[in-house]
Amino acid sequence: MAKRRKKTGSRHGLQAVTLCISTAMVLILLGLVVFSVLTARNLSTYVKQNIVVTLMLQDDMTSGEAKQFCSKLKQRPYICRLDYISKEQALREGIKTLGADPREFADTNPFLSSIEITLNADYANTDSLQIISRELKSYSKVSEVKYQKDLIDSVNANIAKISIVLLTIALLLTIVSFSLINNTIRLSVYARRFSIHTMKLVGASWGFIRAPFVRRYMLLGLLAAIIACIALGGAIYILYMYEPDILEVLTWQVLAITAGTVVFFGLFITALCSTISVNKFLKMKAGDLYKI
Structure with a gap:
């Protein structure tokens, strides 16, 4: 019995590590897109103010x-x-x-x-x-x-194209990140579907059953966001060492918004995905749990 509990705990721990790493990787990509959009906007302002x-x-x-x-x-x-x-x-x-x-x-x-x-x-x-x-x-x-009329036209046209491309990538990445994180959380919740059903049978409310799952995955999302922020901070520092002039367009507002966006999405997506996944199993009848 102890060996079985140990094996179950090990499996849940591996799932948590997998979720944390996969979420951090998605958040790093999302943070890079947000950082690029904000930096491109500042670069546009900087170039225009030097015409x-x-x-x-x-x-x-x-x-x-x-x-x-x-x-x-x-x-x-x-x-x-x-x-x-x-x-x-x-x-x-x-x-x-x-x-x-x-x-x-x-x-x-x-x-x-x-x-x-x-x-x-x-x-x-x-x-x-x-x-x-x-x-x-x-x-x-x-x-x-x-x-320089040609330079102004070129700057405005290029910034507009870059902004559209980056915003499109950000939208697609948000959809992909939601799908990946949702699938990972759903698999993790799936392993505990019978525990959810047991708690439902003894009279526990849906909110009571759902709360520990949401808290657990939000904590993992926060940890993944912190890892992503550290990785992005390291990448920005390397960029600064390679190109010190980046400080002309890199402001503390850009860094704060990028970090805030990463943390927000880390918490929001994990909370939303865990809520959806737990609700799915709460709505199922006992017979349906054996069919999936």
Whole structure:
């Protein structure tokens, strides 16, 4: 009898380990998808906020007028950052780039003063930039407005495609993870179907019978989530060691949301699957238990 109990306990322990490992692997994949989606969103914002719109100013615009114009522009809601480049500064940068002083060939400074603007991410799209460009050109002292239209179109198109692909993968992975975890839990509950029926015969309520199963599998789900978070943390650290610039788009909010999603799904899926599995056997009659 003791040997039989030992064998049963060993089997249940093996089932718990199998469930924990399989759930952790699914949660790692799910966490990677969530992390990729959030990082892609931050990367999109980072790229958009580094797209420069250049305003070329007319030659007769003085430094005082330019500074007043910059102060006026800073009040616009689409401005993230603004840098004024004077004719003298443009000349110094030109000499450094060309390796020669253009004034040797001409009597005057050929460079114009300019203003470099980086936009808030919400305005860094083609439609908004067309409206902003028309507004900026309406100022009398602005001779030209330049920005990389092809780059903006490419960034927006690629981010949209990546987001759709990642969200589709996340949806499919959620369905697959539910199916895998549900099958594993159902097999584990199946081994104790007669114990469930016995408790039902002695008058135990469905909630009383179901509670220990749900608690047990939620604890296993929490353990699997912790293992998944540790594995994801290790992978992110390795990524940081390989590419330190990842910190430009990797924030604590991304890490918190990823970890929270992993823990939530670890608890939610195991609780839901165990409830469904136990309810299935609670609804069965004694004769049906021998037929499955």
